[in-house]
Amino acid sequence: MSTDDREVAMEPSPIAPAAIARTSPQSIAMMRRRRLLRGIGRQALLQALCIFVAITVLFPIVYVIGVALDPRNIARPDGLNLIPPNPSFDAFSRAIAKPSPNNISFLTLAFNSLKLAVATSLVSVAFGVSAAYAFSRLKFKLRSFLMIAVLAVLMLPAVATIAPLFVLLNGIRVGDFVLRNSIPGVALALISGALPFAIWNLKGYLDTIPKDLEEAAAIDGCTRNQAFIHVILPLAMPALAVTAFLGFVAGWTDFYFSWMFLDHPQDFTLTMALYAMVGQYASTTPWNVLSAFAILVSLPVSVVYLFFQRWIIGGLAIGGVKG
Amino acid sequence: MSAQAKATYVPKRRLFGADARVAFLYLIPAFAVMAIITFYPLVFQVWMSFTAFGPQNLNLKHPAPLDWVWLGNYIKILTNDISGIPNYDFFRIVSFNLFWAFSNVIIHLILGVAIALLLNQKGLLGRSFYRAVFVLPVVIPPIIVATVWHNMFDQSNGAINYLIAIIGRQPPGSVNIAWLTDPGNPIPFFPLLPLSYFALLAANVWLGWPLNAVVATGALQSIPKDLYEAVEMDGGGAWTKFRYVTLPFLRPAMLPYAIYGFVITFNLFYLSFIMTNGGPFGRTELLVTQAYRLVNQQQLYGVAAAFSVIMFFILLTLTIITNRLTKATASYVD
Structure with a gap:
């Protein structure tokens, strides 16, 4: 002043x-x-x-x-x-030893959440990036139609497709195995929302990479695929990492699909246990254990978010998130 | 590379040969997956919405014959005739949901811009510290936020009641406000908003303004400094600067974000579902939480499908209206 x-x-x-x-x-x-x-x-x-x-x-x-x-x-x-x-740190060790009356260990819960998170993250990014590249760089019939189809899905909240996903995945059975009642089934339900988001988010970033770089690669004799793998993918790394992280968060913090789909306690996830602590077991759950558990669930996600927030919030501003 | 050189080396936009065939190969993995788990379920949902699909139809070996009810589910939803859901009122849910989203977004915007302006003040000490602190709510998963605030608003052991007791210099435990369950109307003769609405609002304001402040900070930093100097030269004060320089620059950046925030808040599942459980008497139920209850608790899959189709049209209408609004305001600003 x-x-x-x-x-x-x-x-x-x-x-x-x-x-x-x-x-x-x-x-x-x-x-x-x-x-x-x-x-x-x-x-x-x-x-x-x-x-x-x-x-x-x-x-x-x-x-x-x-x-x-x-x-x-x-x-x-x-x-x-x-x-x-x-x-x-007593409450933390109690939250890890016996988080719920179900006798499911914290490690089992965390491992199930991790499976959902990794599957959602990897599949949505791996499949999303090639489609995003096609939308960003290629001209083809139905281009705008398909893009609108992806956007229309993004507009719908995930809860809005839960009834048909439940019924359809419930119909896929091999012997005693019901796809709906399994971690892969929940992962599929999560991917159905995460994949359109990944396409949209990655397309937004690929649009910002100058075309000149591919032109230079083409002049040097690269094929389309080589240009995609050796020029575009390395440049898109920040966006790939952000999209993968957001997919990871979607899987790690998923509640409504796991709560709806999974019946066997050995398949339960961290968020299900957390909800049970304020829901059905609310009267018997000490708040120190609940608080410790909540901190443990959010810690891995929050720490990554905190360190990379600049890139993540930038990525959010391009894409928007499916709620 | 000059425009001339570009024209000689790259005569057509096709660099690598036929786009269409390559595009097909690039699209097929994602669209094959989405066809099965994204688009087909949506079509199936519309089909299901015309049936009385229930748990009896889930048995694969001996499925019950499917009842076609045509528009029956839609009529049930719109005339509040769903058996098994106490306190269900479709138009109350829609009005509450709209009010919920509008009130939140307006508060988020005002607080976000105000705090961004505060952080943007010249010579503010500890700016980067405050910035790091203020972004904390963004990094915590919403389900955790909902769980923590659920306990904070607890009637007998909640932090909010303890805090009120401390501020009022009373012993802890003497304040017993039933934030989440009180059935009264804090605003007389306005039954749309129970006390739990204000608890939800407090939690969501805490959760929502920081991201608005981040976006507003970005917009503020893009304002050329000489515009403020020009206002100073002309003898303008702080208000003139805000009204004629800051606001016109903030508007185009904040408006798309406000619309995005509106949709996110409109569909915000966790706070309503975990903090109030839709209560008291279903008065803080949102469309998304009601849709979830129809599937998860009532197992009325056909009704839930019809409910989601109705939700889709409500969201579509809102998107079209907000798009019109953006365009209208954009042309006004430019």
Whole structure:
């Protein structure tokens, strides 16, 4: 602020030199002091506002960590203990040892969630990137029709296709194996939404890669496939990583398909256990264990998100997410 | 490479020969998968919506004969005649859902822009620290957010009631507001909004404004500084700067994002499903949560399919309206 004022004052103007000439050294010092005080007051106001916003943002996060670290092992918090004395990780070890009355270990739950996350991520990116390339670079009949078909699917929330997916996947059986009632079945349901999103998101990024690079490759004798693999794919790495990560999050945090489709406890996922803790087992689940469990579920996703947020939010701005 | 050289070396847009055949090869993996698990289920959904498909039709060995009810499911949904769902009222759900999405997006936008402006103030100390803190809600999965806020709004042990007690200098446990279940109307004679709406709103405002602030920050940084200097030279104050420089630059960046946020909030599943469970008395039910209940709890697959088809048309209408709005405002700005 102060530097700017000086700049304005130094602008050549017919009044300014006379005004400066008339002011005594004392009044200049007073003006400086007043300006300094005004700067401090303004900074204090800005800091107060920022700190207030920061407190509202941090409150639920500090709260849930505080409940998880409370050493007293009580079923419900008896007050607002944001920073509990003598924090302990007991709740975390209990959340890992026996997260639900089902006797399914945390590792089994996490492994099932991981399978969903990896399958959704890999399939949607691997199949999506070639289709995105075709939409971005090639001219063909039905191009706009197919693109609209992909967009129309994106507009629908995932919940809106759950009834037909349930019935159709339920019909695919080999002996006792029912595709609906299995991790691969849930993964297929997730991919049905993640793949159109991946196509749309990757197309948006491929559109920003200059065509000149492929032209240069063509002149050097590359075929279309070689240009795609050796020129486009390496350049699209950031977008591929972001799309893969968003697919991973979709699988890791999926709730409605797993909750709807899976019957066998050994197939259950982390989010299902989490929901059971606030749903059917709410009365018997201590909140410190629940909080520790919630932190453990969100930690892998949140940490990656936090470190790569600049790229991820950029990717989001191009594509938009299917809710 | 000059335009001349480009024209000589690349006479046609086809660089690598026939596009159509290559396009087919590039599209086939994704579209083969989507044909089976994305597009076919959608067609099947429309077919199913004309039947009374229920659990009795799921048995493959001895399937019950399928009842064709034609528009029966649609009529049931629109006339609130679904057996087994207490407190079901289609038009209340649609009105609540629209109000929910509008109120959230407006608050998200105002807070997002205001906080972006705050962070953009010259000479703000600790700017990068605040930026890192303010983006935290974005990185937490919504299902976790819903679970945590569900407990925070708990009647007897919730953090919000404890906080109110502390602010009011009362012992913990003395404040017993039933945020999520109170059946009264906080706004007299306006039964659309129960107390749990405000709890949901608080959670979603917490969740929603940071991404708006990120988008607004990007737009703010693209405003040329000399425009502000020009306003200063003309003797304009802070309000003039905001009204005639900041706002016109923010609008084109924020509007598409507001529409995107509207659709996301309109379909926001977790907060309603986990925090309030649609309560009290189904008054915070959204279209998506109701659709899920029809499948998951009532197992009315045919009705659920019809419900999803209706939802599709509601979303289509909203998309068309918002697209018109964007175009109308875009031409106004330019």
